[in-house]
Amino acid sequence: MTREPITMHSVTKRYGNHVVLDGVGLVLEPGTVTALTGPNGVGKTTLVRLLLGLETPDWGSVTGVAGLRRAAVFQEDRLCAHLDAVANVRLVLDRSHRASAVDELALVGLEPADLTKPVRELSGGQRRRVAIARALAVGADLVVLDEPFTGLDAGTKPAVMEYVRERLTGRTAVLITHDPTEAEFLGARVVRLRHSPGLGL
Amino acid sequence: MPTPSRSVEQCREMTSTSAANGEAASRAKRVGRPLVAALFWVAVWQFAAWSVDKDFLLASPWAVMTRLAELAFTIDFWGTVGWSLARIAIGFVGAAVVGALAAALAAASRMVDTLVSPLISTIRSAPVVSFIILLLLWTDTSKLSAIVAFLMVLPVMYASVLEGIRHRDRSLLEAARVFRVPFASRVAAIDMPAVLPFFAAACRVGVGLAWKSGVAAEVIGVADGSIGERLYEAKLFLSSEDILAWTLVIVVLSVACESAVLRLLRRVPGRVERSAS
The missing domain is CATH 1.20.5 (Single alpha-helices involved in coiled-coils or other helix-helix interfaces)
Known part of the structure; x- marks a missing residue:
């Protein structure tokens, strides 16, 4: 659990001449879930990349993230295709927690027979569940979930959402979603990003 | 039905x-x-x-096979094969290790890349015979084939491994950074699978190159006890039987080495997967 809020102070981020974020301010209170919504291209993914330390702001700053253990469900699954589901989860766990990988995967509904297959042989929905289990098994201080439930079939989605809600209890998390019910289910504070009028977008 | x-x-x-x-x-x-x-x-x-x-110009396949069978029953033959095999293998393995390490360093540091790349390009472009003649001035003939094989294979290994490193999946590397995956695990799970196909392709080319250049160096340097020396003697005695028999030996050795190296590399992914998890 984070001790101080994670704060973005007037963050501006541009790629070449394209301004993606213009003076964005955001406070993430420790132990809360914040849902980012807004139209495509508004900079939601860029914002979470800044939180994950994958980008640095051109102006402004992000504070409260130093030393944080971070985890993410990216928009794409970003799994090692040749490794099986268990190996993918174990890869991100500390040596002492590696035994829990199988349990976490069982909690997202993966059958034992699917655990030892290379993940490239799993369906899109199964890979998504592996990616979710990987992010939530870590016990991170800050969890980023970029459209985590996309690709899940209707049969497994409720159980996976329940698993996510349980695992996020007491953690600081950012959820990117276009579905208000997902935000509501996770008890998230909703922050809507919009294009800056000054940018002519 | x-x-x-x-x-x-x-x-x-x-x-x-x-x-x-x-x-x-x-x-x-x-x-x-x-x-x-x-x-x-x-x-x-x-x-x-x-x-x-005319047998001295072009011996028949039967004559060559007969000569090869004669040679194969002598201890000297196996000693000669072992002599060349050991040196060329040392050159090849040395080039594989140094080439891969140099490529890893060049991928990590632009300064290393700037320093090393022109040297590798020069080695790649320079005629092999220039190296052989220079090495004859600097060292004794027993080391010649190993050094020449090393120099010929090094640029191939360096370029291929560097290419493999640059082809790694950036999105996976980002994920590894976010999750703080330890360096050794990252290498095993992300880097090695990306680099291995490039490394295997370089090995396939490199083995043949090592044998060709290594034996050429032995012939020019008349390295005592080597296959090159046998070829040189065969030329002196106008024995196309011997030239073709030894050439056949080189081809067989080259193909056998290539097959052994590739078989070894096929085992690597399994080991890598085990060490990654």
Whole structure:
């Protein structure tokens, strides 16, 4: 659990001449879930990349993230295709927690027979569940979930959402979603990003 | 279609028999085609030898095989093969290790890349004979084939491994950074699988190159006890039988080394997966 809020102070981020974020301010209170919504291209993914330390702001700053253990469900699954589901989860766990990988995967509904297959042989929905289990098994201080439930079939989605809600209890998390019910289910504070009028977008 | 009266066991047996037949046919094709091609070229060789009709210019396949059989029953032959094999293998392995390490450093540091790349380009472009002559001035002939094989294989290894490193999946590397995956695990799970196909391709090219350049160095340097020295003597005595017999030995050794290296590399992914998890 984070001790101080994670704060973005007037963050501006541009790629070449394209301004993606213009003076964005955001406070993430420790132990809360914040849902980012807004139209495509508004900079939601860029914002979470800044939180994950994958980008640095051109102006402004992000504070409260130093030393944080971070985890993410990216928009794409970003799994090692040749490794099986268990190996993918174990890869991100500390040596002492590696035994829990199988349990976490069982909690997202993966059958034992699917655990030892290379993940490239799993369906899109199964890979998504592996990616979710990987992010939530870590016990991170800050969890980023970029459209985590996309690709899940209707049969497994409720159980996976329940698993996510349980695992996020007491953690600081950012959820990117276009579905208000997902935000509501996770008890998230909703922050809507919009294009800056000054940018002519 | 199985008739309803056939038992499940009978159907299974039929399926497995037809699968075994299919496998045998495909294996026969795999082995048969190169065999037919080899026989065709041996026939062409035999025809050419008849046409030339001078053994010292072009010995017949039979004469070469007979000579090879004679050689194979001497201790000297195996000593010579071992001498060249050991030095060329040292050159090849050295180039693989140094090339891969240099590529890893060049990928990590632009300064290393700037420093090393021109050197590698120069080695790649310079004629092999220039190195051999220079090395003859600097060192004794026993080390010549190892150093020349090393120099010829190094640029291939360096360029291929660097290419492999640059082809790594950036999105996976980002994920590894976010999750703070330890360096060794990252190398095993992300870097190695990306680099291995490039490394294997370089090995395939490199083994042949090591043998060609290594033996050339032995011939020019007349390295004592080497295959190159035997080739040089065969030239002096106008013995095309010996030249062709030793050439055949080199081809067989090169193909055997290539096959051994690739077989070894095929085992790596399994080990890497185990160490990644």
